[in-house]
Amino acid sequence: MKDKPIITVKNLTKKFGHFIANDALTFDVYPGEIFGFLGANGAGKTTAMRILCGLSKPSSGDAYVAGYSVKKAPEKIKKRIGYMSQKFSLYEDLTVEENIRFYGGIYGLKRKDLLNRMEELLDRLDIKSIRHQIIRSVPTGWRQKLAFSIAILHKPVIVFLDEPTGGVDPAARRQFWELIYEAADNGITVFVTTHYMDEAEYCDRVCIMTEGRIVALDTPDNLKMMHQCNTIENVFIKLARNHE
Amino acid sequence: MIELREIRKSFGAVHALKSVNLSVSKGELHGLIGPDGSGKTTLFRILTTLYLPDSGIATIGGMDVVKSYKKIRRILGYMPGKFSLYQDLTVEENLKFFAAVFNVRVKDNYELIRPIYSQIEPFKKRRAGALSGGMKQKLALSCALIHKTEVLLLDEPTTGVDAISRREFWDMLDHLISLGLTILVSTPYMDEAARCHKISLIHEGDIFKTGSPQMIVQDFDRILYSLRTSQRLQMLRYLRNRNEVYLAYPSGQSIHFSLHKSQNNIERIIVSSGIPYAHLHQISPEIEDFFMERLGKS
Numbered sequence: 031m032k033d034k035p036i037i038t039v040k041n042l043t044k045k046f047g048h049f050i051a052n053d054a055l056t057f058d059v060y061p062g063e064i065f066g067f068l069g070a071n072g073a074g075k076t077t078a079m080r081i082l083c084g085l086s087k088p089s090s091g092d093a094y095v096a097g098y099s100v101k102k103a104p105e106k107i108k109k110r111i112g113y114m115s116q117k118f119s120l121y122e123d124l125t126v127e128e129n130i131r132f133y134g135g136i137y138g139l140k141r142k143d144l145l146n147r148m149e150e151l152l153d154r155l156d157i158k159s160i161r162h163q164i165i166r167s168v169p170t171g172w173r174q175k176l177a178f179s180i181a182i183l184h185k186p187v188i189v190f191l192d193e194p195t196g197g198v199d200p201a202a203r204r205q206f207w208e209l210i211y212e213a214a215d216n217g218i219t220v221f222v223t224t225h226y227m228d229e230a231e232y233c234d235r236v237c238i239m240t241e242g243r244i245v246a247l248d249t250p251d252n253l254k255m256m257h258q259c260n261t262i263e264n265v266f267i268k269l270a271r272n273h274e
Numbered sequence: 275m276i277e278l279r280e281i282r283k284s285f286g287a288v289h290a291l292k293s294v295n296l297s298v299s300k301g302e303l304h305g306l307i308g309p310d311g312s313g314k315t316t317l318f319r320i321l322t323t324l325y326l327p328d329s330g331i332a333t334i335g336g337m338d339v340v341k342s343y344k345k346i347r348r349i350l351g352y353m354p355g356k357f358s359l360y361q362d363l364t365v366e367e368n369l370k371f372f373a374a375v376f377n378v379r380v381k382d383n384y385e386l387i388r389p390i391y392s393q394i395e396p397f398k399k400r401r402a403g404a405l406s407g408g409m410k411q412k413l414a415l416s417c418a419l420i421h422k423t424e425v426l427l428l429d430e431p432t433t434g435v436d437a438i439s440r441r442e443f444w445d446m447l448d449h450l451i452s453l454g455l456t457i458l459v460s461t462p463y464m465d466e467a468a469r470c471h472k473i474s475l476i477h478e479g480d481i482f483k484t485g486s487p488q489m490i491v492q493d494f495d496r497i498l499y500s501l502r503t504s505q506r507l508q509m510l511r512y513l514r515n516r517n518e519v520y521l522a523y524p525s526g527q528s529i530h531f532s533l534h535k536s537q538n539n540i541e542r543i544i545v546s547s548g549i550p551y552a553h554l555h556q557i558s559p560e561i562e563d564f565f566m567e568r569l570g571k572s
Contacts (some may be wrong), residue, residue: 200309200565212507270437
């Protein structure tokens with residue numbers, strides 16, 4: 031990783047009253063990297079991600095995303111990123127095609143580009159046959175792939191995935207990860223939060239947070255070696271228990 | 275303790291359960307492993323006497339789920355997949371409510387829930403809606419046990435729960451098993467399968483495999499390899515284009531692939547891809563690989 035970082039986080043702190051949600055976070059993420067952000071519920075993952083997406087301001091410290099400061103230019107950041115979450119991603123009452131057109135419009139794609147990219151997307155996911163089906167009737171695994179593809183429809187430099195999977199079968203999960211590999215291969219940086227530790231194994235590097243602090247940051251292999259564990263789940267449990 | 279014989283259930287054109295057979299002995303921890311939409315919840319609703327099967331017979335403790343539903347409910351504890359306690363009631367009020375519904379007093383059966391409930395007792399005045407995920411789960415389990423449950427049905431109790439709470443939950447199940455309970459638990463997490471005595475793999479309304487976790491992986495009838503490469507996507511595409519390869523998929527940092535039949539030149543096949551790789555070796559399959567064999571080609 032010799033490139034310049036695409037995300038630089040320096041002493042990022044976020045307080046809510048006396049509660050410190052993020053405590054002096056410092057790390058870099060490089061272009062084309064699949065960066066996993068792990069932590070238990072309440073560890074501060076979502077707070078940090080919201081700041082990096084330009085949705086919330088740090089109490090102190092700063093972060094640069096795609097070259098812009100989250101403090102000074104959050105609007106510029108929003109135009110250059112994609113976002114997907116498990117909780118909310120697609121409109122259930124709209125069809126597959128309507129969702130694509132809606133989000134494409136929100137991201138400011140021109141009509142012609144939007145229509146071209148929609149056809150390309152439907153083709154790549156092999157879902158032309160269900161383009162007029164409403165989302166509610168589409169299986170979870172397909173929905174997730176669609177939501178991810180929509181999040182990168184405007185070709186952002188970074189895509190943020192907030193707990194993107196869950197509840198799908200092993201085959202669908204792997205197909206989802208292959209889409210992520212593909213995006214990374216095309217130079218899109220993937221920043222993914224998850225509390226499913228087995229998913230961390232798919233990331234290039236993982237950052238583990240407990241109680242607002244970064245307690246580990248390295249490749250999955252190095253973390254396992256360093257802590258003499260056979261899985262990232264065991265590394266995580268070891269670190270979390272040490273911290274208690 | 276739990277028996278299902280040729281249970282069928284359809285909703286319109288959707289065959290949620292297609293002739294399902296299942297047998298769980300007393301004192302057994304049985305895992306029902308399958309993805310979303312595979313029929314797990316429908317099966318639970320039949321066992322909890324909430325749905326009527328279209329055909330087939332289901333019994334719990336020898337009692338028929340249709341004819342003896344009232345008796346079954348007395349010995350059955352159920353924890354649905356969605357948190358279903360009263361969010362506006364406190365921890366303590368929820369527990370008292372569920373005890374009252376079953377006409378028992380909390381103190382009569384307190385011993386059964388003590389190891390679990392004591393962990394959330396310091397928060398007994400807190401509303402259930404304000405509890406963390408792990409604590410909600412402990413409360414729901416306490417409420418499912420308070421009427422001196424003999425058979426516990428848990429529908430995806432660990433979905434969306436963090437790694438530490440997940441492990442604690444399975445420790446609690448071990449404890450309940452040691453007290454003689456019978457537990458049927460569903461999960462989409464393959465790694466949890468290893469903690470069960472027996473597991474049943476379910477997909478599209480069909481239980482296609484039942485046995486101990488060890489036995490199931492022994493039945494894997496292809497040769498499975500693992501390798502590492504920094505060019506995962508390219509390697510996957512290459513493997514999928516080879517005739518010798520049955521299935522190839524990512525698995526964490528590695529790629530797993532299975533062959534139609536044994537090859538003595540596997541190394542040469544990989545080398546000729548021109549893609550740098552490392553750690554090529556044959557591996558023994560895990561439950562997840564078994565599932566991939568079944569799902570991967572469909």
